[in-house]
Amino acid sequence: MEAELSRTAKITSSLIFGGFVLLYVHLYNVLVLKQKRVRSKLQSQGVGGPSPSFLYGNIPEMKKIHLHLRSTTMTSLTDHQHHHHGDGSGGALSHDWPSTVFPHIARWRNEYGPIFMYSRGNIQNLCITDPEMVKEVSLCTSLNLGKPSFLSKERGPLLGQGILSSNGQYWAHQRKITAPEFYLDKVKGMVNLMVESTATMIQSWEAKIENGGGNAEIKVDEDEEFVSRCDLKSLFWKQLCPRGRDILKAQNSSNCHVQGKHWCSWLKACTKQK
Incomplete structure (x- = not known):
């Protein structure tokens, strides 16, 4: 009786240990190996980018860039107000809004060129700022070149199956309806x-x-x-x-x-x- 209980306990512990090993291998493959394979494919084609951190990707670096821009903007605005105090002039006007809204894109574009990659968590993003490349991609009508899958999976309740997030036949049907209105x-x-x-x-x-x-x-x-x-x-x-x-x-x-x-x-x- 004791031998059977001991053997059952060993089998149970072995199954639990094996399950943890399989779970670890699966998570390591999804969170590490898969992301490395995607990045290596892009790097082999000459696409560079900032090095991501584990789990968070480049999100911490993006936050640092935004905080640095905010602090420098407040400092320059304060200096400008002190310098023009009492003369009735307003703040400095700048039309370079992309560098203000997306400062991380502007910095990485200067460092890695008009085409680079960065990651948000375990999602790899390919950023294209070359107008000719964007034009060439936008002219492609292949249904295989669709929207990222996380738009419909993770943000489906928010975006639904609209033309901004749909793929395949959903996208083709909606484009067929809306395209004539923009001729x-x-x-x-x-x-x-x-x-x-x-x-x-x-x-x-x-x-x-x-x-x-x-x-x-x-x-x-x-x-x-x-x-x-x-x-x-x-x-x-x-x-x-x-x-x-x-x-x-x-x-x-x-x-x-x-x-x-x-x-x-x-x-x-x-x-x-x-």
């Missing part, structure tokens, strides 16, 4: 609408600045989102029914804010006229 002849017809909306937005900014005595706080992202929604609604209603212009005028008088029930009633009226 050159239709895009040319949208220019006047976009110019008119943008001019109105700029005029509102100028009015805010004048009312504020030369200084004003402008939330650019909210205003651009507002203008984009108005442009989309304008295009939709103009194509949907003859009453589109009247609806737009009524909507613009209330700052482009329409309640859901009014939207549904207008939509039903337009579809009936179709």
Whole structure:
């Protein structure tokens, strides 16, 4: 009896030990070996990049670059305010926003060239900043060249199966529907609408600045989102029914804010006229 219990305990411990070994081998293969194989394939083609750390990849280095940029920006802004104190001049204006939003991309591009690789955790990213290369890739219509799989797997509840995250037949079907709306002849017809909306937005900014005595706080992202929604609604209603212009005028008088029930009633009226 004791011999059987001892043998059962040995078998159980052996199975547990073997399971841990297999789990370790699997994790090592996924987290280390697989990433090394991907990086070695890119390195063999002359693509370099910063060395990643275990598990986190280049995320710690990205945080350091962002913190360094933030500290230097605050220091330069403070020095500028002290230097121009009392003269009424505002802060320095810079249009180099990519280097501010993605400072790690700007630094690595200077170090490793226009094409380099970096990793976010165990996900390897190939960054292409060469315009000609981007153009060549964007012209490829092969379904094999799709979006990263983590967009649909990890961020599926957020992004769904839209054209930004879908692959294969999903992507082909949605592109077939949306592509005709961006043909050159239709895009040319949208220019006047976009110019008119943008001019109105700029005029509102100028009015805010004048009312504020030369200084004003402008939330650019909210205003651009507002203008984009108005442009989309304008295009939709103009194509949907003859009453589109009247609806737009009524909507613009209330700052482009329409309640859901009014939207549904207008939509039903337009579809009936179709």
